[in-house]
Amino acid sequence: MRAVVQRVKEAAVSVNDEQIAKIGKGMTVFVGIAAGDTIKDVDYIAEKIVGLRIFEDDEGKMNKSIQDIDGEILMISQFTLLGDVRKGRRPSFTQAAPPDEAQKLYEALVDACNQKVKTKKGQFQAQMLVYILNDGPVTILVDSNKNF
Template sequence: MKAVIQRASNASVTVDNQIIGAIDNGYVILLGVTHEDSMEDVAYLVQKIVHLRIFEDEEGKMNWSLKDVNGGVLSVSQFTLYADTRKGRRPSFVKSARPEMAETLYEQFNDQLKAEGIHVETGEFGAMMDVQFTNVGPVTIIIDSKDK
């Protein structure tokens, strides 16, 4: 499971010209699921993300976590994180999990974030979405659960 985490001062996701999720301060998380992922990967990523210290303290050092700043999460499922571009010019997505499995793990990921006390807004699984946000820093972190 891969998560692209971007620190944001604001973020929203739109489907069919309607904003369906928005946060003010926190993370935009693009989440990719592969067919090898399990609940163990979900639990690992949630703990890493919730306690990741990439918000600045009063001295400008990255010492504060999402919980420390009472930040929210805009969570967006993104199967293209498992694109294989080694051959040809059109990416292959055979490493991405089948939609049924990916949606289940994506929902579990969001539920576990909520269980940690994090406010979570989401996109719509499988929909064409427009995601807008302001990346502060910019700060972008990529975590792959297979790298633990």
Template sequence: MKAVVQRVTNASVTVDGKTISQIGKGYLTLLGVAKGDTEEQLSKLIQKILALRIFPDQDGKMNLSLKDVGGEHLIVSQFTLLGDASKGNRPSFINAELPERAKALYEKALKLSSEQVPTQGGEFGADMKVNLLNDGPVTLIIEI
């Protein structure tokens, strides 16, 4: 399981020209589910993301979590994070989980996150346009 977490001032997802979700200050998480990933790994990943202390405190040090600042979370499924371009120029996606299973884990991620902070999502499997204003920029890659 792989996640790219970006601290954002705002972010939104558009499908077919219609904005389907948007957040203010918070995290945009791009989530890639690999073959064999489990709910236990997902739970661990979401807890890790929500506990990250990457917002500045009063002294400007990265010391505050999403919950500490009252931020929001936007999670977007992105199977291309599992792409392997080590051979040739066309990436292979054989490590990505099958869509049905990946969708179930993605929906579980939304549920787990929403139990702690305001959370929105993209549309699984859709051609999405993701707009964000990266704050910092602060971007982390987390693999579990």
């Protein structure tokens, strides 16, 4: 499981020109579910995201977590994070989990994060427009296999 975490001042997601979720200060998390991922991967990613100290303290150092600032999470499913472009120019998505398995783990991740921080989500398998006001910019990569 891979996640791209962006610190944001605000973010929103729309489907078919209708806004379905909006957050204020917090993070937008794009998540890709790989074939073979399990609830263990969900737990790792959820703990890592909620515990990331990427928000500034009074001295301007990244020392606070999303819980410390009472922030929100906007979680967006993005299978393209599993795109492999090592051969050729068109990404291969063979590493991505099948949609039915991915959706279960995506929903489990949203639920796990929502137990600790207010978490909103995009629509699984939908064509979405995501508005992000990136703060910093701060972007962190997290991988449950610890590849990076």
